[in-house]
Structure formats: C-alpha cells, structure tokens
Amino acid sequence: MTVRIKVVNPNTSAAMTRGIHGAALAVAAPGTTIESTSPAMGPASIESHYDEALSVPGVLAEVAEGERSGVDGYVLACFGDPGLDAARELAAGPVVGIAEAAMRTATYLGRTFTVVTTLARTRGRAWDLVERYGVTKFCAGVHDVDIPVLELDQDPDTLEKLTEACASALARDGADAVVLGCAGMADLCADLTKALGAPVVDGVRAATLQVQSLVAMALTTNKHGEYAAPLPKAYSGLLHPFTTSPG
Structure with a gap:
C-alpha cells in the first residue's frame, strides 16, 4: 500500500x-x-x-x-x-x-502525563487543548523551559535545560510521561527518554x-x-x- x-x-x-x-x-x-x-x-x-x-x-x-x-x-x-x-x-x-496526537498517545503510557513547552505565555493554549481533547483527567500539569522556539536548535544547552525542565515537571506532578510541547523539540525525544527513564512523546x-x-x-x-x-x-x-x- x-x-x-x-x-x-x-x-x-x-x-x-x-x-x-x-x-x-x-x-x-x-x-x-x-x-x-x-x-x-x-x-x-x-x-x-x-x-x-x-x-x-x-x-x-x-x-x-x-x-x-x-x-x-x-x-x-x-x-x-x-x-x-x-x-x-x-x-x-x-x-x-501534533498536540492531539501526543496527548492521546501519552494516555496509553501511564495514568498521567505532563506537558513541557517553550515559553510560559504558551501554557494557556496548551491547557485549552487539554480540555478540548478531553484529556483533562490525564494531564497533571503544563510547564515551560523558557526557550524561544527558534533558539531550540541554536542554544548549545537546550538538551540540558529541557532535561532539567522535564525531570522537574515529572517530579512536581507525579506524572508517568512527558509530552513535548513544540515540534522543534522532536529530534531530542530519544535523548530525553533515555535521560529521564520515562516515556517522552513527540507529537510529530x-x-x-x-x-x-x-x-x-x-x-x-x-x-x-x-x-x-x-x-x-x-x-x-x-x-x-x-x-x-x-x-
């Protein structure tokens, strides 16, 4: 096919x-x-x-x-x-x-997930989508790494900062999985999963x-x-x- x-x-x-x-x-x-x-x-x-x-x-x-x-x-x-x-x-x-796909996929991987996005100002939009897609009871939190979208592949410390943000979000929320809140984070998914020891979902x-x-x-x-x-x-x-x- x-x-x-x-x-x-x-x-x-x-x-x-x-x-x-x-x-x-x-x-x-x-x-x-x-x-x-x-x-x-x-x-x-x-x-x-x-x-x-x-x-x-x-x-x-x-x-x-x-x-x-x-x-x-x-x-x-x-x-x-x-x-x-x-x-x-x-x-x-x-x-x-990708937001809908990532959130629904995360619900298969544990009781709850947490979202880590780019800037704090985009967290409200993520919460809107959590409600729209009917996964409110699964989403334990939405957090940001405070890196602008176009700097994700420019900042040499992006992986380190994102790993720290995801680890903090998992611990704070008691969540089982992480949903990456930006398509620009897609190529970091495997490294994050390995570093965190928890499933990390890339929406792409x-x-x-x-x-x-x-x-x-x-x-x-x-x-x-x-x-x-x-x-x-x-x-x-x-x-x-x-x-x-x-x-």
Whole structure:
C-alpha cells in the first residue's frame, strides 16, 4: 500500500521543517512517502495567539495544494494545532495535529502525563487543548523551559535545560510521561527518554503514525456535517486566492 503524508510546519523556518521531516520519516512504514513543507507566508515561529492566527492561511494553502496533488493525509506540526478544523474541512483524507496526537498517545503510557513547552505565555493554549481533547483527567500539569522556539536548535544547552525542565515537571506532578510541547523539540525525544527513564512523546512521530494508520484503515473525517467542504464564497483583498467554489 502506498501512502502520501504531507507534514505541514505552520511556521516558515526551513531548519525546523528539516528536523520535523526527519522525525516523521523515522516512523514511516515502507510504502509511506513523507512530504514536509513550510507555508510561503506566515510567522517565523508561533509563540502567541497573533502568530497562530496569521499562520492559518499558509497552512490552508498547503492543504489545498496537497488536495490538488493527491495527498492521502496531513500532519499539522505545531503544538497549537493551528487551523486544524479548517484543514479538516478542506482535506479528503485525515488531518491530525501534533498536540492531539501526543496527548492521546501519552494516555496509553501511564495514568498521567505532563506537558513541557517553550515559553510560559504558551501554557494557556496548551491547557485549552487539554480540555478540548478531553484529556483533562490525564494531564497533571503544563510547564515551560523558557526557550524561544527558534533558539531550540541554536542554544548549545537546550538538551540540558529541557532535561532539567522535564525531570522537574515529572517530579512536581507525579506524572508517568512527558509530552513535548513544540515540534522543534522532536529530534531530542530519544535523548530525553533515555535521560529521564520515562516515556517522552513527540507529537510529530505520534501524528505521523496516526495518519498512516487511519489511511491504512480507509478512515477519514466525516464530510457530511460540520467538517463538510466550506460553502462557496468570495474572499476579498489578500484573501481573494482563498475564494471557494462549488465541487
């Protein structure tokens, strides 16, 4: 079986997209093609509600292009899962965000998990998603390592700082697993698991495997209700290219 998965990094960092691609490729089954991309427009990193809102048009443009080229399913590789609902309206195949994938995976690994994200200001968004995905009783806490997204691969002490933050979070919360709260942390997952002696979940890998499984089972988003294709409608100004048409 041949499966095409498009992994969309909602920010425009090419370096981060390369790291994300490596994480997704590591778990791809034989016959699965991973295509990783960044939008042509959007923020360099996503660390605020403003950033997240302005990342969505670029994400949707990538999904629309994927639909034209025959992609089977999509991974949204940002922990805020920006544009997830809209992407599910556009796509014929499944769309999985890394926050949802990571949190649900962590529930299989112990009674509770803790989230370690980048900046303190993003913790509220993580809690919003915990509630949305119905895993409140499993999430023991959300913490930050206080490293900006674009500095994760620049700071030589990132692994040490992240290991300390994860160890502290596990001890403070009494949790059984760690969920990494940023796609930019994906390539540190194995080192963290080894150092902590506890399961550490990277959402890029988790989401890639979930999309792959859904496609293999011929399952996709229900298109007869809320996630039906958007109604035909004109869009103005900079959004004119997003005008929708029947069929």
